[in-house]
Every structure is written in structure tokens, then in C-alpha cells.
Amino acid sequence: MANLIEGEVLQAFATYATIVVLKMLLMAPMTGYTRFTRKAFANPEDTAHGKTPEDKKKMLRVDPDVERVRRCHQNDLENIIPFVIIGLLYALTGPDLSTALLHFRVFVGSRFCHTVAYVFTLPQPSRGASWMVGLISTLSMAYRVLSTVLVL
Amino acid sequence: MANLIEGEVLQAFATYATIVVLKMLLMAPMTGYTRFTRKAFANPEDTAHGKTPEDKKKMLRVDPDVERVRRCHQNDLENIIPFVIIGLLYALTGPDLSTALLHFRVFVGSRFCHTVAYVFTLPQPSRGASWMVGLISTLSMAYRVLSTVLVL
Amino acid sequence: MANLIEGEVLQAFATYATIVVLKMLLMAPMTGYTRFTRKAFANPEDTAHGKTPEDKKKMLRVDPDVERVRRCHQNDLENIIPFVIIGLLYALTGPDLSTALLHFRVFVGSRFCHTVAYVFTLPQPSRGASWMVGLISTLSMAYRVLSTVLVL
Numbered sequence A, B, C: 001m002a003n004l005i006e007g008e009v010l011q012a013f014a015t016y017a018t019i020v021v022l023k024m025l026l027m028a029p030m031t032g033y034t035r036f037t038r039k040a041f042a043n044p045e046d047t048a049h050g051k052t053p054e055d056k057k058k059m060l061r062v063d064p065d066v067e068r069v070r071r072c073h074q075n076d077l078e079n080i081i082p083f084v085i086i087g088l089l090y091a092l093t094g095p096d097l098s099t100a101l102l103h104f105r106v107f108v109g110s111r112f113c114h115t116v117a118y119v120f121t122l123p124q125p126s127r128g129a130s131w132m133v134g135l136i137s138t139l140s141m142a143y144r145v146l147s148t149v150l151v152l
Helices: A006-025 A027-038 A054-058 A064-093 A097-119 A126-149 B008-025 B029-040 B053-058 B062-093 B099-117 B126-149 C008-025 C027-038 C053-059 C063-093 C096-121 C127-149
Strands: none
Touching: A006 A027, A006 A064, A006 A097, A006 C063, A006 C096, A006 C127, A027 A064, A027 B008, A027 C063, A064 B008, A064 B029, A064 B062, A064 C063, A097 A126, B008 B029, B008 B062, B008 B099, B053 B126, B062 B099, B062 B126, B062 C008, B062 C027, B062 C063, B099 B126, B126 C008, C008 C027, C008 C063, C008 C096, C027 C063, C027 C127, C063 C096, C063 C127, C096 C127
């Protein structure tokens, strides 16, 4: 069976979608790492490495650093998955390669900025602005999809 | 490069998937709006507009209206993304246009009803019923996918 | 219109993606069931079946069993959706059927194990290992996608 991802726009989409989904997947190990360094877990079975029962109980807590990484992960889910869905439909409408690359690069770049701004607590509007830039890229692709294929 | 979204079923899918994903994306500004009007934020860096340190500290709180919008957004993630995944596979199995449109319209309509019922706190079973109607549409499409392409 | 899901790899992908998304959709009724049996709800309008106002107020609470099912659901969202996105792109790159089936079966099997380990509180590392196995399958597919179609 041959590679069915033909055409440079689709190949570019596959590349950027994979990169940004991998970035999102990295948030889970980052949460795990923060849980271990802060000793803050959500499940009793995750505290088995504690020495005494009091140790284990103390580790069942909510930690602000862990919650920050989790909110960043949640924001990724809320924005990256819509980008992938709308981006695939957009790539299938046959846009110019340069226009498509602009959309994909702006979105993926904005999400890396968003993660840095969130995890390292940069002052606003860095986080808000990077979120907004990514959203505008997704909305612009959605506009092209609807204006190309609208069947209600 | 030409538009690859050919066939009315795929075009209808692209239309309804884009509309319902845009609806989901709107939940984030709605959360932001509720956070600003209720003065209830999750991140210290989001309270920089507070005048005194006490003001800023008071704004770091959990607000029931904000949590309601966030639960609605979460329910969208849990239901709209499965619809898009299964709906794309369903559209590719070549169903009748009228049957496909019925599934897409019922699902998308049910999610708008669900959001209204959730955000405006309508009495149950309005929220539960609209969730169930959307789920049944997704399950019905999943049944067709599995009965058409099953390769285990 | 004919079935466009041609080729056994794509049909296998459609099968396993649908099965694992259905598994994810089942987490919502499981949360609902746990909320009802534990009498622990998040929305005031969901406690209308309480007899007295005190009854209703007591039902608005956070329950550890409900939170466990919800964390399991969230972990599904964080892992199953990336699998579907990357798995679709992977299936389109034209891998061997046997290699593709191995990836799909390992991932889907790992997620069923993960759910059992989470919901029934099996001792670690059962939950962590099943999460890791699924992640490795997704990463392996992402590697093939990027090495086949990279257009930056």
C-alpha cells in the first residue's frame, strides 16, 4: 500500500499536526514530574513509595504548580484538537501551500509560546496573546472551510 | 490543488463538524467573560488589574458560575470530539445524504440545546436529554462504521 | 456513494478507533452511575430528586469515587484523541497491515487495562504501565508519520 498523504499541503498538515499533538502529549509526563518533585498526588495508590501512613496521607494534596501544568494541558486539549479537526478539513479544501503553511506555523508557534508563558508564569498578556493568535489561525481556517463546502 | 472534499455527505460533514467545533471554541471566551464579571481567576498573573494586593488575592477564587461554564466546556470536549471522529469515519462509509444529514443535524442541534440548558441552569431533564440525544446519534453512526468496515 | 474506507489498514484503523472512542464515551454514563449511587452531584438542578432542601444541599458534594472515574475519563481524552489523530495519519502513510494491527491492538488493549486499573484501584504500576504502553504505540506511529511526510 502506498503513502496516501499526497500533495504538499496535506503533508505539511500531517507534519504540523503531529508535532503539536506530540507537544500536547508531553504535558502528561510534565504533570507526573511535577507531582513527584512536589510530592502531590491525586490517587492513594500513587503514594505507595511513602514510608509511613502519615507520609502517604500528606502526599494526597492539591499543589498549585501541579494544577498550573494541568490547566496548561487542558488548554491544549481545548485548542489543539479543534485546530487538528478544522486544519484537516482546511487542508482538504486545497488552499495555497504558502497560505496553509502560514496558518500551521502560526498556530503551532503560538502553542509553544502559550506553554512557555503558562508553565513559567510569564506576566500577562503573554499567555492570553499566544492563545488568541492560535485561535485566530483556527478561525481563519474555519472560515475557508465553511465558505468552500457549506452544505446545510 | 483542487478541493478534495467531494460528495455531498463529506461536504455536509465538514460543514456541521466545523460549526459544532466553533461552538465548542466559543466556550473559552465565555469562561473568560464569566471570570472577569465574577472577578474569579485561577492564575495569580491574571489578577494584575487588581488595585491592592488584597484585591488581587481575593480574585483568586473558585466561582460557581465559572465552574458551570467550565463543566459545559468539558462536556463539549467529551462529546463533540467523539462525534467528529466517528462522524468522519461514518461519512466515509458512504451513507445516504438524507440519513447522514439527519445524524449531523440532530447531533449539532442537541449540543446547542445542551449548552443553553447548562449555562442558563434549565431544570432537568433538559440538559440530560439533550446530552442523550447527541450520544444516540454518535452511537448510531458508530454502529454503521463497525458493521461496514470491521477488521479486527 | 460507495464506501471510501478502502484498504485493510484504513479499515482496521476505523474499527479500532471506533471501539476505543466508544470505550471513552462509556465513561460518562459510568460517572453518572457513580454520582447516583454515591449521591454526589455538581449541579443544584441535578438534586431535584432529593426530598428536603437539606437532602438536596448534602448531595452537592465532591466524592472520591466520582473523582476517580472522572480522572480516568480525562486520561482517556488526553491519550485516546492523540491516538486517533496520529493513527489516522499513520494509516494513510501506507504501513504493513501486520505492523499497523500491532500498533492498534496494543494501544486499544492498553486503554482497556488502564481503565480497569484506574476504576478498580489496582496497585501501581498497573495503571502507569498501561498508560506508558499506549503512549509508546502512539509515539511509534508519530515517528513513522514524521519520517514519511515531513514538510516544514
